[in-house]
Amino acid sequence: MPIIVNLDVMMARRKMSLTELAGRVDITLANLSILKTGKAKAIRFSTLEALCKALDCQPADILEYVPEVPETH
Amino acid sequence: MSNWKKITVTRALRYLFLVLTAGATLLLLLNLSAYFGISSDGPFIRGWVTTVTEPTQPTLLPHPDGSGDFKLYNFQEQRLVMLEFADMSGLLKARYLGYLFFQNLAWVLAVFILFQVALIFRNLDRGQFFKEENTRRARRIALAVLVFPLTSYIASRILAGVTYEAGGHIITTVRPAVHLESLLLGVLSALVIFALVEIFNKGTQLQQEQDLTI
Numbered sequence: 203m204p205i206i207v208n209l210d211v212m213m214a215r216r217k218m219s220l221t222e223l224a225g226r227v228d229i230t231l232a233n234l235s236i237l238k239t240g241k242a243k244a245i246r247f248s249t250l251e252a253l254c255k256a257l258d259c260q261p262a263d264i265l266e267y268v269p270e271v272p273e274t275h
Numbered sequence: 276m277s278n279w280k281k282i283t284v285t286r287a288l289r290y291l292f293l294v295l296t297a298g299a300t301l302l303l304l305l306n307l308s309a310y311f312g313i314s315s316d317g318p319f320i321r322g323w324v325t326t327v328t329e330p331t332q333p334t335l336l337p338h339p340d341g342s343g344d345f346k347l348y349n350f351q352e353q354r355l356v357m358l359e360f361a362d363m364s365g366l367l368k369a370r371y372l373g374y375l376f377f378q379n380l381a382w383v384l385a386v387f388i389l390f391q392v393a394l395i396f397r398n399l400d401r402g403q404f405f406k407e408e409n410t411r412r413a414r415r416i417a418l419a420v421l422v423f424p425l426t427s428y429i430a431s432r433i434l435a436g437v438t439y440e441a442g443g444h445i446i447t448t449v450r451p452a453v454h455l456e457s458l459l460l461g462v463l464s465a466l467v468i469f470a471l472v473e474i475f476n477k478g479t480q481l482q483q484e485q486d487l488t489i
Contacts, residue, residue, distance in 0.1 A: 233489050243487040 206266045209238045212257045227252040289396035296389040303382040370433055377430035384419045384426065391416050405482035410475045417468035424461035 213223060220238065224231045229249065236242050237249075250261055257264070335344045391412045398409055 229489065236487065237489045241487065242489045243484050245489050249489050 203240070204268055204270050206268050207237055207240050207242070208264055208266055209234075209253070212259055212263055213238075216257050218257070223253075223256060226256040286396075286400050289393055289400055292389055292393035292396055296386060296393055299382065299386045299389055303379065303386055367437060370437065374430055374433045377426045377433060381423060381426040381430060384423045388416050388419045388423070391419075405475065405478040407479055410472055410479055413468060413472045413475060417465045417472060420468060421461055421465035424457045428458055 213220070220231060220234055224234045227234075227249070229237075229252070237245065245265075250264070253264060254261060337344055395409050395412050398404075398406055403409070
């Protein structure tokens with residue numbers, strides 16, 4: 203997927219653990235792990251808002267668009 | 276009383292299907308024991324008899340107004356005869372074993388369908404409605420429903436019109452009427468199940484998407 207979730211980068215910058223973030227944004231550790239590993243298919247505005255608030259950042263700091271490179275044979 | 280309230284409809288249905296599965300399995304085992312001839316001299320079908328026809332002599336009956344007799348022609352007499360494996364020729368034995376195979380295959384499919392339904396109800400009981408496993412099982416049921424009338428049809432036709440000698444009589448097994456409706460019903464039922472499977476499949480995809488929306 204061309205949308206990259208940079209949650210781990212932001213967490214490292216804020217020196218925040220996954221457990222602490224899960225507690226702050228009121229999301230289960232399992233769901234936060236899905237988001238962090240890029241397995242999530244969609245993110246709710248409310249979740250994004252809670253993450254931005256907890257990490258004191260903008261949505262663009264968490265999400266990034268990287269165009270896919272077409273495979274050449 | 277509170278225990279009764281706990282029993283949900285899906286749970287009750289699941290138990291019903293488990294009982295049916297156990298019953299069908301028992302009947303299948305009885306049929307298989309007959310197949311291997313465990314309880315008799317040779318293979319036979321438990322309680323299975325065939326209607327056979329053989330010509331008979333006409334009977335003379337007095338005419339009601341007393342002006343002579345009239346003949347009542349019974350061209351064929353129908354009789355129930357159990358086929359004895361030991362009396363059969365090689366070709367008939369092969370057809371007979373073929374009959375046993377397809378007849379038992381129908382039972383295997385019936386048990387298979389009931390088992391799959393019971394497992395779907397177990398998942399529903401656990402609150403797992405839109406699960407990939409359910410659609411997979413429903414697809415298997417549809418395939419079994421499609422094949423089921425075919426096996427019964429083959430089993431009913433495989434011994435039809437067989438002529439053999441037993442007890443000094445030439446016996447011909449009757450040809451059953453061709454009931455293509457049952458085959459059509461099987462195809463239609465399978466199509467309906469396949470359509471429902473596709474709806475369920477879409478539901479499962481939506482559920483997965485919902486689960487992966489954080």
